[in-house]
Amino acid sequence: MAIDNGSSKVATESTTESRLASSQTLRLSRLQVSEFHLDVDDVDDDDDSGQSQEQEIFEVHFKRGEKETIQKVLKEAEMIALKRDSEGFNEVNFSLGVLNCFFISFMIGAYPQHLWLLYLIQSLYMIPRKFQNMVRAKPLNQALYYLDFCWCMNFLALIFLAMLVLTGLADFNVEENARKIFFKSAMGVGCGVLLAANIALPFVACLFHDVNSMTGLFIHLMPPMVCNTVVLVYPSFNFTSRHVLFYNVPFTCSFQHNAPQVLYTFMWHADAATDAWPGVFDFSYIDEIRYFGGMSSVAGCATFLYFIWWIGYTSFMLLVGINLPKKFTPSGQKANPKWDTVFHSTMRQGVCIAMGKYLRGRKTEDSLKQMEENNFDLVDFFIYMAAHMIAALGAIYTIGYGCFLNKYFHLAMLGGSVVLAVLRGANRYTYYTTKMYSRTLRKQFAHIIDNDNGKEGYSRMT
Secondary structure, three states: OHHHHHHHHHHHHHHHHHHHHHHHHHHHHHHHHHHHOOOOHHHHHHHHHHHHHHHHHHHHHHHHHHHHHHHHHHHHHHHHHHHHHHOOOOHHHHHHHHHHHHHHHHHHHHOHHHHHHHHHHHHHHHHHHHHHHHHOOOOOEOHHHHHOHHHHHHHHHHHHHHHHHHHHHOOOOOOHHHHHHHHHHHHHHHHHHHHHHHHHOOOOOOOOOOHHHHHHHHHHHHHHHHHHHHHOOOOOOOOOEEEEEEOOEEEEEEOOOOOOOOHHHHHHOHHHHHHHOOOOOOOOOHHHOEOOOOOOOHHHHHHHHHHHHHHHHHHHHHHOHHHOOOOEOOOOOEOOOOEOOHHHHHHHHHHHHHHHHHHHOOOHHHHHHHHHHOOOOHHHHHHHHHHHHHHHHHHHHHHHHHHHHOHHHHHHHHHHHHHHHHHHHHHHHHHHHHOHHHHHHHHHOHHHHOOOOOOOOOOOOO
16 A cells, blocks of 8 residues: 555656646747747647646645645744743743732731741742753853842842841841841842832833743842831831931931831831841841931942942953853854853843944944844943943932832832833733734744845844
């Protein structure tokens, strides 16, 4: 039976080739008739049969090409599905992400004094899990993303919280001066830079299935919340006003005493924190905290901490980092890049085009080439770091102070951050369900649609 099928297939192919040869011979004959003005009456009888053969050949090739195109489209759609599945887009991860959001909301309302512990415990899973995905990222390893400011500040906070836990579990002591510096820095950075990053960064989104996105949201949103449940807790049990020292001049900000149903209001209920964790937290110095007024203030400690990171990160990038993702060496030879950085990733997302257009006088084509090759110069890097510094310090001195001074302002910032994260997540899920496949297929088959002889054009790394 197999022999018969093989013979039939060979016969079909032979017939098709024969028809192609006959069609070519027929076309050549017609060209000769036309060129030498021969009598065409003799070939009129062959017109119908020739056209029939050409139609049959056309249908065979059309069906073959149609089948190949459909197979390519299906293969590409399956690759998209496999990629999303590898990223965790399944019912289990989605359900866990939703349930975790409900659990955090429950902790905020019922047990806000323990929120810092939830932050510590969940970080032990989410951050290593994301790091694992970053190491495996293609085409470039993203592990160096953890050198960015927001990640470094979260690592510092987690280490210090772990040290405070040791004070309650073992014979370990954290000096009061170290506690003061940490809490002041945490207030400025957490309520300033990280909270502003929730609003400014488009990738901070609520995607329940994606551990990478949820971890990014987690490390940007949880610290500002924890700052208000731990750092700004006063040791008195009942009061309706708060005394703030502004350049050593005391004045009183009056607030209404609310029930602790919203996370940040826990700052007015120190009894819950001190009763729950008497051996961990000591807030006897909180009455002396000043937001402005020298290096010992909240703004001073946060600014000093920021510049420690800024100098370290800039030094790393100048010595090593800026050349790691480049596709070509300075001599023009092709490199084999393995590592990516937040700077290069940010520049590839359109920042390079805007920077070149408005600050460098650079053509868009040149910026696109830089993005494709990851070839950004030192001027680009220093403009990026200067903008980062201005934005971070601006957040510390404006948003951070507003959150420190007015609980309603802080509520608005936290609420706005949550709403933005949900909207970004909803926009992403809408893209997944309505536009993702069509856009991806159009991108993959653009060279066919545009009929550019196989040239796929610019495709930057993402």
